[in-house]
Amino acid sequence: MSTYLITTILFVIMVAVFVICSMKLKSPEISMAITGVVGALVGFFLIDGMDFPVRILVEGLFINLDLAISFICASIFVNMYSYSGAMTAVTRKLVGTFNNKWILLTFMAIFMLIPGALTGAGSISVFVMGGLVATVVRYMGVSEKKTAAFVFIFAILSAACPPINLWTMIITAQCNMPYVGFTWLLSVPIAIVGIFTIIFLGWGSKRAPKEQILAELPEAPEKMNIIRILLPLVVVIGLILLTLYAAFDVPVIGLPLTFLIGTVVVIICNPVKRTFKEYFKVINDTMEQVFPLVATVLSVGVLQESMTQIGVKGLIGVTFITMPMILIFVFVLFFAAFAQGSLSYGSAIIIGAPLVFMYNTMGFDTTIACAALSLMFPIGDCLPPSRITGRLTCETVGYKGSYMSFLKQVAIPCLVLGAIALVMFIHPAWFKFLK
Amino acid sequence: MLVFWQTVIHYLYFVIAAIIAFFFIKNFFKREKRTNLVYDIVYAYCVIPFVLRVLFVK
């Protein structure tokens, strides 16, 4: 049998297993893991010279281990911060200070953009700011569905936003390009989509009177003051900035420890004395709350490793990049988004790097092509099988509607982002002024 | 000095992994949400990378 035939059979089997498992078991995590295991086992029997896959499958669990630890530590920080009453105090202050809906929505958008722009991970934006932003946006009269969409869109924009865009960094690393010249190429489209999103989702909503909102919001602890509110955030953002701008003078702290240090500051700043048992309960509840997401990122690793070993990842990649150029233009948005949904940042390696090389050969501007692709990949963060940021948003915001209704709500802003990226990709020359 | 702190942080991460593994195993036996058999399996296999990392295996 040819490699094409075998890998196609394996691909079909994996899709079927994933669909069946998703329907029967109602757990996307285990569905991905089972799909990976089945794919690897069938591959072992169909393909000559394949190792028995136990090591490969266990190795898959390590692909996103650091990401999983970051998620856990970020959640602990945020939940501890909320538990101290600081989150309520911030919300009360914001609502009390700003009367204009549009100004408040713009502030919320900027709040969402900062953590992701500094760390390269949209999910961190959702963790750190999602809950607060959702509360404030809801009080602006925006519906639950639109609130979830607001948080999601700004989360993916934050991931794409400079200074840290991981897709761009991965592609430039693969292509031996310096990571320079992307600031405006990424910022301008993000600003356009951001403004569009605020208007699109905020239009028609009616803000409740300030007094009513403040009456509904829980009271902040008595001794909570501006220092207690800001210090934990200042410490976390300060450590992140130190890593970026004083990298040679500080040890590598990593995001998880940054959040844990922030957690310690939260505990010190908490005006209400709590017992160890109470804090232990908060951590334990956080672990339960964040577990589905942690399980998702770990399980998607098993799926990715299995797809790589048996050649299904290669099949997807080669099918796309060997298409005629016109078809690449037609399908690039679709492929980039779905590759992101199934391979996460691996999408930048299997689709991003070959396309940039191709542009290099054709004499097109690779920096603009790379920026364009880096704006397409984040859209896939709401797509199955992994749908990490999408799922996280729904859980953080507490959106109770169906996932499909959430997808429909985010579709328009995503399409606007995709359209701008596509124009950049097809006509890089038009965007040279942004370099 | 930088190397000293680097080493301290390196080992701190193994401690973090151990604490996470502890919570996962604890919640595997007793938890409030997602108590069904499917999530027992998910909890069980998700502990693997943390345990292997703590044991300096991978």
Next chain:
Amino acid sequence: MANEKKEKAPILASKKVKIIILVCVAIIAFFGGKEFWELRHFKEVFVASDELTEVKWLSDYLPELKNSWFDTPIYVFDSGVEGGSVFIMGNVHPYEPASSITCYVMLENIHVECGKVFIMPQGNYSGSTMGSTGGAYPKFVTVKTEWGEQKYRIGARESNPLDQWPDPFTYVHYPSGQNLAYQDIRNMNRTYPGRADGTPTEMASYAIMELLRKEKIDIAIDIHEASIMYPVVGTYVAPDKSLSIAGYAAMSLSEYFNMKFEASPKSLRGLSHREWGDYSQALPFLMETPEPFIDRITGPITEEFMLEGKDEFLAKAAEKGLTYVPYDIEEGQPMWYRVGRHLSGAAEAIAWTSYFYPDIVVEVEWPLFEDIQANGLGYYLHDPDAPENASKVQVVYHKPAAYDRTYQDLEAAFKQ
């Protein structure tokens, strides 16, 4: 409520069932873990050429590396005749095993007529102790010989997180301040010139720079492999000061195979072909050979693929003009070919440097491309278990280690 859907009661597991689940998972973890352990502690061996004069360690150049998994042996061959000095390094990206196998062929067969040669087969020892996470690579690659099989490990691109953890969310290169992807902080070919008080990978890079400076290395060769969809494949990369030599060497090699040469970009920092030249007196050459195995759009990942380099998907990509070297699925890019290219590539770089700079002449011999083509790769690897080689066996580990014959003896006894 009447319209509320009746949800199925969840299936709850008893304590007994939970323990069974945990035991099953523990068994999987044990077998997976056993293989990781095996790769981490595997010791490569070779039979050193009679001309080996000294074994140095990377920690000789930065003592803080002693007892770490970044320490690695450096084999010195001193002819005793005044001349130049050469440094050759393999496996700085340990998922490119043709680079370390090239070093082993040199180490087993080298003859130095003039000058001094330093060979470091495992540039990033830590990185060689784990598989490439996400790459699904086999653990080992085996070369067949007349006396049996010689096994080499397939490592990762970056240092092992067991030795350097955590990663930052972005890597800022020292001293340029250039931002790179976070995992590149463990990529030794992005951390030059390194720092004595930096991360372990930066410290190892710094130690290599110290070696180049203290040993007054004239010619420094960094051996790599590249995916065939990567433009810098089948290429010498050199900074301005050694670029013309690379050009002459590439022309000489065209008799046997196509070798390109390319200038080291000034804006891309941290790579050996840039920083070795800028921070030491050495003339750097980085060599890349085609390794389809590490391309990203390949079919199934097997040891045979690593050895033969044949893949249908890459053939399709080549048809579309997406590869940067000609690719024929009938021939593939086999291990012998890749090792042969490097052996001749290094020899030509040294020969042309000696021609242009007679005061640093180095005369050295080892099997070349045409020898490997004629006799096969295994022909040049010697049996570490043969009694006549007993005194020449060298173990490559992160600390001095004796060759453990117990396993081989037991196996031989079992066969008898």
